[in-house]
Amino acid sequence: MAQTTDFPVRVPLVTKPMGILASLAAARRNVLSIIPDIATRQPMVSGKTGKRWHMVMDPEALRRILLENVANYPKSLVTKNLLEPAIGKSLFIAEGAHWRWQRRATAPVFSHRNVRALSPLVTDAAGRCSARIAAAGPRAVNMFDEMVATTFDVISDVTFSDDKGFDRDAVHNAINAYVAEAGKVSLMDILGAPNWVPRLNRMITGPSLRQMKQIADQVIDARRNGAEKSPPDLLDLLLAGEDPKTSRKMQTAELRDNLLTFIVAGHETTALSLSWALYLIAHDKRVQDKARAEVATAVKGVDVTGDDIPKLPFVRQIIDESLRLYPPAAIVSRTAMASDVLCGRDVRKGDTIIIPIYALHRSHVLWDRPDGFWPERFDDMKSVPRYSYLPFGDGPRICIGASFAIQEAVIILASLLKQFRFSPVAGRDPVPEMTLTLRPEGGVWLMADPLKG
Numbered sequence: 001m002a003q004t005t006d007f008p009v010r011v012p013l014v015t016k017p018m019g020i021l022a023s024l025a026a027a028r029r030n031v032l033s034i035i036p037d038i039a040t041r042q043p044m045v046s047g048k049t050g051k052r053w054h055m056v057m058d059p060e061a062l063r064r065i066l067l068e069n070v071a072n073y074p075k076s077l078v079t080k081n082l083l084e085p086a087i088g089k090s091l092f093i094a095e096g097a098h099w100r101w102q103r104r105a106t107a108p109v110f111s112h113r114n115v116r117a118l119s120p121l122v123t124d125a126a127g128r129c130s131a132r133i134a135a136a137g138p139r140a141v142n143m144f145d146e147m148v149a150t151t152f153d154v155i156s157d158v159t160f161s162d163d164k165g166f167d168r169d170a171v172h173n174a175i176n177a178y179v180a181e182a183g184k185v186s187l188m189d190i191l192g193a194p195n196w197v198p199r200l201n202r203m204i205t206g207p208s209l210r211q212m213k214q215i216a217d218q219v220i221d222a223r224r225n226g227a228e229k230s231p232p233d234l235l236d237l238l239l240a241g242e243d244p245k246t247s248r249k250m251q252t253a254e255l256r257d258n259l260l261t262f263i264v265a266g267h268e269t270t271a272l273s274l275s276w277a278l279y280l281i282a283h284d285k286r287v288q289d290k291a292r293a294e295v296a297t298a299v300k301g302v303d304v305t306g307d308d309i310p311k312l313p314f315v316r317q318i319i320d321e322s323l324r325l326y327p328p329a330a331i332v333s334r335t336a337m338a339s340d341v342l343c344g345r346d347v348r349k350g351d352t353i354i355i356p357i358y359a360l361h362r363s364h365v366l367w368d369r370p371d372g373f374w375p376e377r378f379d380d381m382k383s384v385p386r387y388s389y390l391p392f393g394d395g396p397r398i399c400i401g402a403s404f405a406i407q408e409a410v411i412i413l414a415s416l417l418k419q420f421r422f423s424p425v426a427g428r429d430p431v432p433e434m435t436l437t438l439r440p441e442g443g444v445w446l447m448a449d450p451l452k453g
């Protein structure tokens, strides 16, 4: 394992109790900084900051929240209020029967076959990314910006890029503006700040969001009457999708909300896992060389393709380890519908349940050398206890796009390893900062030196 005192970068977690104002101020800066240090050593930490809340880090209790008693723990009101203006009552935020039929109708979209059929589009986007970096010549590159551009390329190619009237930049700008706004406020809610939610709705239902929805609606209507792409893309698959139980199909607004959900939920998260992975391998020459050797042996062609993925287990482990150290969704929250008992402690109706995935993944109880970068810990996935590792959540609400994201991350990381050697730029380490997602503040600045041959 690479050993320097400040690698890999982490967030100093609080070591003494904070009052409500101090925690609100801290949370506004970086929500991770409100997680107490003891959350990496204890199964559960409870408190009251306006509302009663519990941070849960115990795998058994997490299993109860996310699986066994899942109906008692719907997504928190805040999560819903934050996301609803952009993505309506789509899969991500619907509950009960309305969630269930949408999950049944969309599950086949992400079948192994469909996901693999879309991999050539990822290979192409990875090629364009390498070409951009190479064309810029020898200089420091902000790989975070590069990864955001590349994963947006992918998600728009697998949704509606070929369609006329699709204004890529307009959609991208609208999403970025929205995520930036929504990110700022979500932090206060997690702490149980009073109900400021209606104000929030007005704030983030701006013109850019309306424009984004209009564009999506036009594309969907045009596609309904036009030809399917070959292979079918996510929009074709969604259009074809129906609930096998009720034969219900999605209307235009439902299709649009789910399509935008895939874009919002899938693009920055994947860019983040890649950016953090690049930061980590740039600082750890052993890991980088080992991964590059694996790519050289496994990939016979010029480009890395979907078929190469099974031969790239170490590249996959780097992604797994990056998702452990820097989970893009570092905190998820729920609201208890009725009283329950978790870790022998009373949970009351209305209590906020916080799952600090960041702290869970750095637990001293669950992980060996929790703050170290050591991809080989994922050599045997079966040895990683269930509900200790939750980058994609778990239970019925587990991320529907997980295999798509992993495929994309492995292809892009392997493609970059094949073309460049990465090294850090002194004094420009990123700072992990959590708004809606866990971002590398300051960017991930690396030297990317082209490899010969």
Ligand code: HEM
Pocket: 075, 091, 092, 093, 103, 261, 262, 263, 265, 266, 267, 269, 270, 273, 327, 328, 329, 332, 333, 390, 391, 392, 393, 394, 396, 397, 398, 399, 400, 401, 402, 404, 405
């Ligand atoms: C590395 C990339 C990704 C990460 C870390 C990630 C993480 C997560 C997490 C933690 C959840 C569960 C949230 C909760 O329980 O509160 C989730 C749900 C979801 N994700 Fe992802 N995600 C990623 C990529 C994607 C992609 C590529 C897509 C779609 C193309 C996607 C679509 C969704 C959807 C629709 C849900 C809601 C599923 C449901 O509630 O039934 N995600 N994701």
